[in-house]
Amino acid sequence: MELDKDKPPRAYGSQQAPPHYEPGEGCLTTAVRIPVRIVVLVVVVPLRLVWDVLVVSGRALDRVVLRPLGRSLAWLGRVLLVIPLVWLYGTVFTPLVRYGLVVPVVWLYGAVLTPLVRYGLVVPVVWLYGAVLTPLVRYGLVAPVVWLYRSGLIPVGRLLGRLLGRLYETLLTPLGHALGWLLEWLVRTLLVWPWVALWRYVVVPVVYYGLMVPAVWLTRVLLVIPVGWVCRVILVPLGREIGAAFGVAWRVAGHISRAVGRALAWLTWNLLGRPLRWTYRSVCTPVGHWLRDSVWAPARNIAAVAGRAAGDALRSARATVRQARRDAWRALVGAPRAPEPGEPLVDRARTLGSTTIVPGAEPAPEISLHKRG
Template identity: 55%
Template sequence: MDLDKRPASPAPGRYEPGDGCLTTAIRIPVRIVVLVLVVPVRMVWDLLAAGTRALHRSVFRPFGRGIAFVCSWVYETLLTPLGRALGVALWWLGRALFVWPWVALWRYVLVPVAYYGLLVPLVWLYTSVLTPIGHGIAFVCSWVYETLLTPTGHVLGVVLGWLGRALFVWPWVALWRYVLVPVVHYGLVVPLVWLYRQVLTPIGHGTLWSLTWLGRGIVLIAAGIWTALVWLVVTLLITPLGWFHRSVLAPVGREIAAALGVAWRIAGQISRAVGRGLKWLARVLIGQPVSWFYRSVCTPVGHVLRDRVWAPARKAAAEAGRAVGSALRSAGETVRQARRDAWRALAGAPRPAEPVAAPVDGARTLGSTTTVPGAVPAPEISLRKQV
């Protein structure tokens, strides 16, 4: 149950003035009935909520953290190195299977074959055969065009131009200008314009006027019918439904909602009281005996075990560890000393270090080119090579 709930909100304010005596009379029984129905639901709800929170704190959250830790460890320890190794292997395998063979084929097969087998012969053919032939053909064609075709073409073009105009342009222009245009204008356009202005326009105006007044009448009739239908619907349906909603449904719904709210808050108080009672009962029947057993029995026994058993055993284990460590260090030092003695017996005593003489020259110059007064010229040889 919800044992740590917030205090319930205060009771709702009074209703607006105008509640009748019937509403006041049925309010208390309705609230009592709703309270009887809501109390078990509220107690079950509080019990489920408390159990869910406890289950979340005790089971789901630690279990989720454990799963997250295991998944993180598996990912970082196993999957990441395995994925990297697999990626590198697949990369090299892909290059070996799909890149290197095609690169070698292109570089050492296709390029030499195309260059020496196709490009070089074509360049030689173009340079040595086709270019001279093309130059000769161009020279012959230019000479024929400039010497023979140009004068003949000018004369033939003038003659064919006048002949084409005489046969294909002037007859059709005369036919269009002096035959078709007058016939179409005076035989078709003029009668159609007169018919449109004198006959069709008055008929259209009269038809439009008639349709306009007819449409206005139809609109007025439809508006009257719609107004009558709206008045009938409002009078016979909407007004009774509005009165029924305001007088019956709204008060009943408001009372039911208020009763549910009050019953839910009262049920919360009852559930809280029951939870506190169960908590006190559990503390008295289980918590206090367990606490007394822990203070009176477990604590003295634990102190006796700590002082009489665990402390001596830990002290003895520490002394034994120190003794074993000292023995191991002594054995190691003995072994090292024996190894040094054996090596000295086989190889002899170590040779003492000999002192190295310091160089005589106090200053190093650049040979005979120095200008430092009093400096002794020294050979340009490093100390390592001198030794």
């Protein structure tokens, strides 16, 4: 099997690399490629087969078991839980909460609590605040404090402010400027400049040229260059080949898995599906047609004829019983009176002074439409 079909063909010539490896690849890559792909193919094929079997089984399980089970559970939960709870909420819980809690609480709030709070707490507090507390605070505390502030504290404060301002402008401002300049010069001369010079001309050169440059050079020579060479020459080609091998092996395993699946499907169809189809077409279908045409259709016709005959007999028996009952009633109470001229022919069903319905009876009317002569 050729595993490098996806790579473009290379022409042989003096300016191109030999055909057994691509330009830029080493001998190690070419030597490792085929064994790695063979080993990876041997490892990946069972995994791909197991993966395809699990995928097909999961889809079948979802289509045959999980979806019908979910629909059944949803319907069962709706019938046994949601509908009874909705009915219970709308029929029992809502009226119970409304007439057992909301209506009494609203009535209690509007009829008892609101007047009690308004006339028992708010009105006395407002009256006490307006009639007692406000004049007491205004004339007993606020007025004396305002008078004392305006008459005593404001003039004294203004006088002290002017005195302190004159003293600050005359003595403290020049002395403060002189002391500040002297202190700044001493700090800069004795502390800042020596440390800056020491840091700039001694510490920085020693640390940079004595520690950092040798450390960087040693790290580059002993670590970066060897690790880069190993990664570039060994790890990167090996990783690239292993990744490519896994991709090729996964595709090849997919072809193998599809071939195995087609073979199993062909065997299942020829060993089970084809005999079942032949049995259904050759045996079950003719037997079903014969039962439908020879047994079920005559039995259905006979049952329909018998049903119609039974219905006719039942209706005839009802009519006979009704006629016999009318004849018996006529024999007991006499023939019905012929209606007078101008009286509507109405089959009255109620007797005079009674609400009992008597079939076939025609008693005297309660109110005659025409006076008798």
